[in-house]
Amino acid sequence: MTIQQRLAQPEPVILDGAVGTELQRRGIQTTMPLWSAHGLLEAPELVQAIHEEYIRAGAEIITTNTFRTGIRTMTAGGIGDRARELTHLAVRLAQAARANAATRPVWIAGSIAPVEDCYSPELVPDEATCRAEHGLLATWLAEAGCDLLLVETMNTVREARAALEAANATGLPSMCSFVTGHDGNLLSGETLEEAVAALAPLGPIAFLINCVPPEYIERPFRELARVSPVPVGLYSHLGEPGAILGWEFHGEISPQHYGQHGHNWRAWGAKIIGGCCGTTPEHVAALTPLPPSPVATGEGGAPWA
DSSP: OOHHHHHTSSSOEEBOOOSHHHHHHTTOOOOTTTGGGHHHHHOHHHHHHHHHHHHHHTOSEEEOSOTTOSHHHHHHTTOGGGHHHHHHHHHHHHHHHHHHHOSSOOEEEEEEOOSSOTTOGGGOOOHHHHHHHHHHHHHHHHHHTOSEEEEEEEOSHHHHHHHHHHHHHHTOOEEEEEOBOTTSSBTTSOOHHHHHHHHGGGOOSEEEEESSOGGGSHHHHHHHHHHOSSOEEEEEOOSEEOSSSSEEOTTOOOHHHHHHHHHHHHHHTOSEEEEOTTOOHHHHHTTOOSOOOOOOOTTOOOTTO
């Protein structure tokens, strides 16, 4: 089964939840600029364990811990020469988790994030620079063996376009997700209608909204669903970003409450649902009607990929 075939089925696809904030919860530093990439350096076994927990919670797509392994971030962190190595490591950890924990189809999505800050559209470089830097990361993710690419938390159309073009060059299917303000527009001020009109010709298999609190996500999601020619989805965050040390967990909601949001998202027609920063395997489990997945025996692998 391909991910496109799975998206065509009636039940929404379950995306995993946060990795970076789970690392923070479990004692790994997540200071900027490396953020979640600290886990690859300090506790790769924990990164794999978190992936496994999401699979057992019902996730059908797990996202590689590559949100901050792009060349710009790695260079800012003083380890630019290890960017490709750590990107490959992140994919291997996701593959090992799938081999250990999956007894049903699970796809590995390579995460491609903004080259600068998710919430600062004014920092986005020109499109050519974005295309070059995203091209490196997309190539590394593809050569490491991802099943698809997730261009996520995009705050401008020009960077989303550059990242999708880079994803397309690998030949892998891709999805594109936007972060929006309370007004329902991209943080750049561009509308979702403008974004979809510009990006749909590039052929993503889905559009999503992410890193928006549950109480504000309905407006942009419904607008996205109105204008998108492909399946749509969403994954909310809980808490808010801290200035220096990582994520601040105040204002969280329980897994049970998050599951109630998931019920609403199904009713709205979401074809992909999951969790962003601050969510846990328990939050993802609350989204899915699937039973927990036991640890696989034997060599594992992914015969469905």
